[in-house]
Amino acid sequence: MIELVNLHKSFGPKQVLKGVSLIIPNGQTTCIIGKSGSGKSVLLKHIVGLLEPDEGKIFVDKKNVAELNRDDLFSMRQKMGYVFQGAALFDSLTVWENVIISLFEHGIKDDAILDGEARRVLSAVGLLPDISESGSASFEKEYNILRDKKPSDLSGGMRKRVGVARALVGSPEYIFYDEPTTGLDPVTSEQIDMLIKDLQQKLNVTSLVITHDMFSVFHIAHHVAFLHEGLVQFEGTAQELQETKSPVVREFIERFILKPHD
Ligand SMILES: Nc1ncnc2c1ncn2[C@@H]1O[C@H](COP(=O)(O)OP(=O)(O)O)[C@@H](O)[C@H]1O
Ligand SMILES: [Mg+2]
Incomplete structure (x- = not known):
């Protein structure tokens, strides 16, 4: 509370x-x-x-x-996860980088951990199929396409979802949306x-x-x-x-x- x-x-x-x-x-x-x-x-x-x-x-x-x-x-x-006003993504970074940036800043460099978290949160916001399908050919194909996109390749709604995905990294108990x-x-x-x-x-x-x-x-x-x-x-x-x-x-x-x- x-x-x-x-x-x-x-x-x-x-x-x-x-x-x-x-x-x-x-x-x-x-x-x-x-x-x-x-x-x-x-x-x-x-x-x-x-x-x-x-x-x-x-x-x-x-x-x-x-x-x-x-x-x-x-x-x-x-x-706490914070979804900033506006999409507030870093334009020069990929979707993947935008999502895992806080983990990266905390010194987590293990690709398996970063990838696991990116898949989980991008799936949770509906940009990828259900996480239970992770590893399947269709999930991997979609993940590989999405991860390297830049914010400018996405619609406003998709950018917002990426912003929400970023806030979900680390499984916060509180999410704030501005x-x-x-x-x-x-x-x-x-x-x-x-x-x-x-x-x-x-x-x-x-x-x-x-x-x-x-x-x-x-x-x-x-x-x-x-x-x-x-x-x-x-x-x-x-x-x-x-x-x-x-x-x-x-x-x-x-x-x-x-x-x-x-
Ligand atoms: N860092 C700041 N320095 C000076 N004034 C600020 C600052 N942040 C907000 N304000 C002022 O506080 C008021 C409320 O702003 P804000 O909380 O952003 O409004 P909103 O309800 O639209 O989110 C506004 O008049 C704004 O100009
Ligand atoms: Mg405001």
Whole structure:
């Protein structure tokens, strides 16, 4: 479980988070919604330790992140997979290199291990057949073609899947997705939603999805938090979100229904 307690964060005079408290329960998908610029990515960067709060606490599995030593911080990060906003692949690297880069950076050079992990995660995101077919002629053929492709050879949806595959390396307990469907067409967006849902169920990971796409929320969320003017202004199920009478939340939902891609 991840717990945020009274997080404050400013950049210069700009107060972005003004006391955010939120629980992200295990084994579920939590969506954080809010307008562009409302602080969703900033919030996520606090959870993964890329930013430190000015005030407030972050607990991961009951441990206060600010009190962890280097080794504990390292093992905490091992439990987390991060799908960055945009596809965020390295254009000059192959699919294979993009996927296993974190293992490589941790000094793992054994090709059998790297290949095994690449096959597993690329299969999990649907870019290869089921992993049980690994070793069969058709699996190997597809793997050999895919591994050497460059991001520019792939569609937007495939690039996103490679980004998700990279986050699955090392079997994290938590996966964070920052705007996973932004910039994708509606059909591809729905496929990525299905993937998020499928991975959550199959791998029983805890997923946190930052989005401003209400279609995604209704497809995937068990739990929703609405971030507005530096505070969580609503927390509940997707059903409760639809029924809420809170004017700021209603305005956000209704505006989206009228202008989905704003
Ligand atoms: N590193 C930074 N330095 C200064 N301002 C930042 C930084 N990161 C984010 N901000 C500002 O914080 C606000 C929230 O940003 P962000 O979390 O990226 O919004 P979003 O909800 O769209 O993800 C924005 O006004 C942004 O300009
Ligand atoms: Mg953002």
